[in-house]
Amino acid sequence: MSAPFTADVLAIAAHRDDVEQTCGGTLLRMASRGLRTAILDLTRGEAGTRGTAADRAREADEAARILGVGWRRALDLPDGAIQNTYDNRLKIVSVLRELRPRVVILPYWQARHPDHAIVASLGYEACFLSGLAKIDTGTGVPADRSSSVGWQPHRPFKIVYASLYADVRPSFITDITPFIEQRHAALMAYQSQYANQSAGSALFVPEEEIRERTFAEARHYGLLAGVKYGEPFVQKEVGLVDDLTLLPVQSL
Ligand SMILES: [Zn+2]
Numbered sequence: 001m002s003a004p005f006t007a008d009v010l011a012i013a014a015h016r017d018d019v020e021q022t023c024g025g026t027l028l029r030m031a032s033r034g035l036r037t038a039i040l041d042l043t044r045g046e047a048g049t050r051g052t053a054a055d056r057a058r059e060a061d062e063a064a065r066i067l068g069v070g071w072r073r074a075l076d077l078p079d080g081a082i083q084n085t086y087d088n089r090l091k092i093v094s095v096l097r098e099l100r101p102r103v104v105i106l107p108y109w110q111a112r113h114p115d116h117a118i119v120a121s122l123g124y125e126a127c128f129l130s131g132l133a134k135i136d137t138g139t140g141v142p143a144d145r146s147s148s149v150g151w152q153p154h155r156p157f158k159i160v161y162a163s164l165y166a167d168v169r170p171s172f173i174t175d176i177t178p179f180i181e182q183r184h185a186a187l188m189a190y191q192s193q194y195a196n197q198s199a200g201s202a203l204f205v206p207e208e209e210i211r212e213r214t215f216a217e218a219r220h221y222g223l224l225a226g227v228k229y230g231e232p233f234v235q236k237e238v239g240l241v242d243d244l245t246l247l248p249v250q251s252l
Contacts, residue, residue, distance in 0.1 A: 005071050007038035010101035011162075012092065012123045014082055014115035016041045016060040016074065017190045021214065022162035023105050024067055024183040025176025026231050031068035032179070038071035039064060040095050042088075042119060047079035049200035051192025063189040066182060071099065082115045084122040092126035094137040097154050104156045108163040108234055116165060124159060131155025161234045164217060170232030171239075173225035180218055180229045184211060225249050 009030050011019045019027070019039050027037045045056040057074065064072040075091050082088070096104075104127055109120035129135050133153045163170055176183060187210070188194060196207050205213065215229070222230035226249055241247065 005038075005099065006036065007071060007099040007101045008035040009103045009105065010038045010040060010096070010099055010156075011105040012040045012042065012119065013107060014042050014113070014119045015079065016043075016045050016056045017063070017187065017193060018107065018116070019105075020063055020067070020183065020187040020190070022107065022164040023231055023233075024063075024186050025179045025218070025229070026105070026162075026174045026233075027067050027069060028179035028182055029174060029176060036071075037067070037069045038099055038101065039067075039069050039073075040092070041072070041074040042077045042082060042092075042122075043079040043115070044074050044076065045079055048193070049203055050197070051190075055192040056190070059190045059192060063186040066186040066189060080115060082118045082122065084118055084125065088122055089126040089129055090135070090137045092123060093130040093135060094151075096126060096130040096156065097137070097151050100154045101156050103158045103160065105233075106159060106161050108161040108166040108168065110166050110168070112165065120161060127156050127159055159236075161236075163232045163234045164221075166234075168234060170221065170224070171235045172233055173221050173227070173230035174233065175222070175225070175227040175229070176218060176231050177222065177228040180215065184214065187214065 009027065011023055011027060013019045031037050041060065044053040046053045048056070060072060060074065073095070077088055104123065106120050106123040107116040109117055111117040131153050194207055194210055218229040218231065221232045222228045224230065
């Protein structure tokens with residue numbers, strides 16, 4: 001029997017294609033370092049103006065392949081109406097206990113889209129609950145997992161917030177320069193959303209402009225850290241430094 005898949009880094013997002021926009025380059029960078037990455041989308045995109053949930057499922061699989069993630073799944077929370085309920089926390093706890101990530105990426109807690117803001121608190125509380133031994137997710141433990149570490153309590157070591165959508169000063173930037181084209185290809189895998197078409201044309205920007213906008217954002221955050229392209233993150237904790245002479249990002 002092969003060992004169950006576990007993740008070093010798990011990105012949790014409201015919608016399929018959120019991760020591609022906010023931290024896809026970071027996932028590519030982690031995968032290039034040999035780390036195991038995973039994506040949990042909480043909704044299936046049934047409320048979207050364009051495409052069906054089935055279209056988005058297919059596209060999400062293709063995007064995951066391009067991002068080099070080893071695991072991707074979508075829960076069934078209602079698109080556009082995600083709530084931070086106990087039941088929804090438990091659904092995420094089941095995934096945390098299965099994948100046992102050291103790092104969890106969540107969306108930043110202030111956002112234009114209410115789903116994004118809710119996922120920040122919903123995800124945080126799920127990470128907390130996941131570490132409590134007496135929390136029972138009610139999910140039957142499959143026989144082939146009964147002797148494995150899965151379904152045992154697990155609390156991630158670190159939570160970071162992808163802050164690209166938020167107008168907030170990041171705690172740190174990841175350098176995604178070598179991965180920017182691949183990240184773009186992952187976003188463009190969502191042809192039902194981003195290919196030029198008449199449905200929702202007043203709402204969506206044209207395909208050619210998506211590239212310009214996303215690259216400009218990445219360039220902006222990259223410049224803050226002295227690299228070409230970057231992705232911004234906020235952490236609630238302070239940083240800890242071992243050696244002042246190895247601090248990156250030049251002051252002047
Ligand atoms: Zn979204």
